[in-house]
Amino acid sequence: MSQKILIVEDEKPIADIIKFNLEKEGYSVEVAHDGEQALHKVAQMIPDIILLDVMIPKIDGFQVCRKVRENFFMPILMITAKEEEVDKVLGLEMGADDYITKPFGMRELLARVKANLRRTNTLLQPKSQSLIKNGQLYIDLNKYEVRKDDEVIELTSREFELMKFLAIQMEQVFSREQLLKEVWGYEYYGDVRTVDVTVRRLREKIEDDASYPKYILTKRGVGYYFRRT
Secondary structure, three states, X not given: OOOEEEEEOOOHHHHHHXXXXXXXXXXXXXXXXXXXXXXXXXXXXXXXXXEEEOOOOOOOHXXXXXXXXXXXOOOEEEEEOOOOHHHHHHHHHOOOOEEEEOOOOHHHHHHHHHHHHHHHHHHHOOOOOOEEEEOOXXXXXXXXXXXXXXXXXXXXXXXXXXXXXXXHOOOOOEEHHHHHHHHOOOOOOOOOHHHHHHHXXXXXXXXXXXXXXXXXXXXXXXXXXXXXX
C-alpha cells in the first residue's frame, strides 16, 4: 500500500504541482485548501505525513499543527514563505518535525518527505533493545512511548527520535551539527537553532525542572548528552 500524504495549501497551482510530483513518486496524495478541511481530512485518512502551509484560511497552519499533535504522531513538514526565525521556531514549538521555506526546489521537498517518512518507519520497527530505563524515565522503543512515574509523556516523532538517539548512546556528547545529521537524517537545510528548540521542548516535558535538567544536559561549547541517573 502506498504511503499517504496530505498537502495543506490554499494556493491551488502550488498544491497541484506538489501533488503531481509526489504522485509520480508513487505516493497517495490528498489536498486540503484551508485549516478546517485539513483537520477533517487528517481524521478521515490518517496520513503518513502532512505538508502544512502556514498561511492558510480559517485556521492557520500553526493552530492546525497544534490540534493535530493532540491526537496524532505522524510527521508534520511546515511550509512557510516567511524567512523570520521566529516563524520557524513557532512551528517547532507547535509540534512540527521539519520546515521548508518558499520558494523551494521540488528535489529538496521530495528529499524532506522521504527522510521524514524513513525516520518514522524506523521508529515503528521493533528494536532488539526494547526498553531503556533511566531514573524515573522508561523509554519503550517498540511502542515509541516514554513514561515518567507511570505517566505517559506525549512527544512528537522528532522529539522521541532525538531522545532515543541520546538515550541509546547515554553519556556520549553530540554537537548540534552531529544531531542535525544523525537525527534529522540528511544534509539539513536549517540551522542548529532547530536542535536547541527541540531539546528545550523535551526538557519541558521530561524534566522535573527544565531550568535545572538532570536527563538531557548541555556540555558548554560542545553540545548535548543524556546523563545516566
